[in-house]
Amino acid sequence: MSLAQRVLLTWVFTLVFLIMLVLKLDGKVQWNWFLIFLPVWIFDGILILMLAIKMAGHCKPGYDPRNGSPDLRLRTWYLTAMLLKLGFCLTLCAKLEKLADLKLTFVCIPLWTMLLGALVELGVNIFPERREA
Amino acid sequence: MLFSLRELVQWLGFATFELFLHLLALLVFSMLVALRMDLFDAKLSWWLVFVPLFAADGLSTYFTAIVSIRLYQENEKRLAVLRLLWVLTVLSLKLVCEVLLCQKLVDQERARDLWFGLIVSPLFILLQLLMIRACRVN
Numbered sequence: 001m002s003l004a005q006r007v008l009l010t011w012v013f014t015l016v017f018l019i020m021l022v023l024k025l026d027g028k029v030q031w032n033w034f035l036i037f038l039p040v041w042i043f044d045g046i047l048i049l050m051l052a053i054k055m056a057g058h059c060k061p062g063y064d065p066r067n068g069s070p071d072l073r074l075r076t077w078y079l080t081a082m083l084l085k086l087g088f089c090l091t092l093c094a095k096l097e098k099l100a101d102l103k104l105t106f107v108c109i110p111l112w113t114m115l116l117g118a119l120v121e122l123g124v125n126i127f128p129e130r131r132e133a
Numbered sequence: 134m135l136f137s138l139r140e141l142v143q144w145l146g147f148a149t150f151e152l153f154l155h156l157l158a159l160l161v162f163s164m165l166v167a168l169r170m171d172l173f174d175a176k177l178s179w180w181l182v183f184v185p186l187f188a189a190d191g192l193s194t195y196f197t198a199i200v201s202i203r204l205y206q207e208n209e210k211r212l213a214v215l216r217l218l219w220v221l222t223v224l225s226l227k228l229v230c231e232v233l234l235c236q237k238l239v240d241q242e243r244a245r246d247l248w249f250g251l252i253v254s255p256l257f258i259l260l261q262l263l264m265i266r267a268c269r270v271n
Contacts, residue, residue: 018253018260026249
């Protein structure tokens with residue numbers, strides 16, 4: 001996918017989610033919270049599918065790891081991050097729908113784990129490991 | 134994931150360190166929200182909860198100002214002005230949304246006219262701007 005296609009995909013799902021969220025918060029619609037989060041489920045589903053296909057490509061015989069794509073470890077982290085985000089959204093919806101009597105702290109644990117991981121990844125990029133020449 | 138870090142930096146117009154700063158602010162903010170909802174309730178003001186986000190916006194403005202001044206001194210005047218304008222637009226839209234949301238949460242009764250469509254409207258504008266910028270970057 002080109003950058004424009006990826007941007008368009010992200011943009012459309014974000015816009016639809018924001019519109020649905022605003023409608024729900026303003027009381028214009030009485031939909032279920034799981035339905036409000038539908039764009040998030042679809043977007044995450046597409047991302048997880050894309051990641052799974054790319055990871056499966058790594059396992060094919062004759063795969064050359066030097067072709068410049070991120071390694072399997074990085075892709076595994078991406079998949080974990082996606083699952084953590086999905087876990088956060090699911091527990092948040094369950095709490096908002098009063099399906100589970102959970103404290104917000106427990107709901108936020110997957111989000112915090114994901115954010116910490118993202119911070120570490122960004123930190124590694126800001127301060128790259130200095131190797132001796 | 135969907136975008137590489139380089140693509141994100143190009144698209145959003147923020148340096149990696151600024152992205153780090155905003156992510157860190159989001160982490161602290163979410164922790165404070167959870168603390169307020171679960172433990173402190175009314176004892177912790179919403180304005181205090183939003184402090185990490187405001188601080189990140191302030192620091193980001195400061196770094197952008199420094200980078201723009203350096204660029205200007207190195208005779209990259211067009212780049213300096215464009216960068217400053219873009220980052221200030223994004224940050225001010227984000228700040229307006231944060232302040233309105235905070236105001237709504239602080240006084241839900243008095244801010245009844247402040248509906249969420251209005252609060253989120255800066256984000257809608259930001260989305261359009263990001264789409265235009267994506268076309269240019271592409």
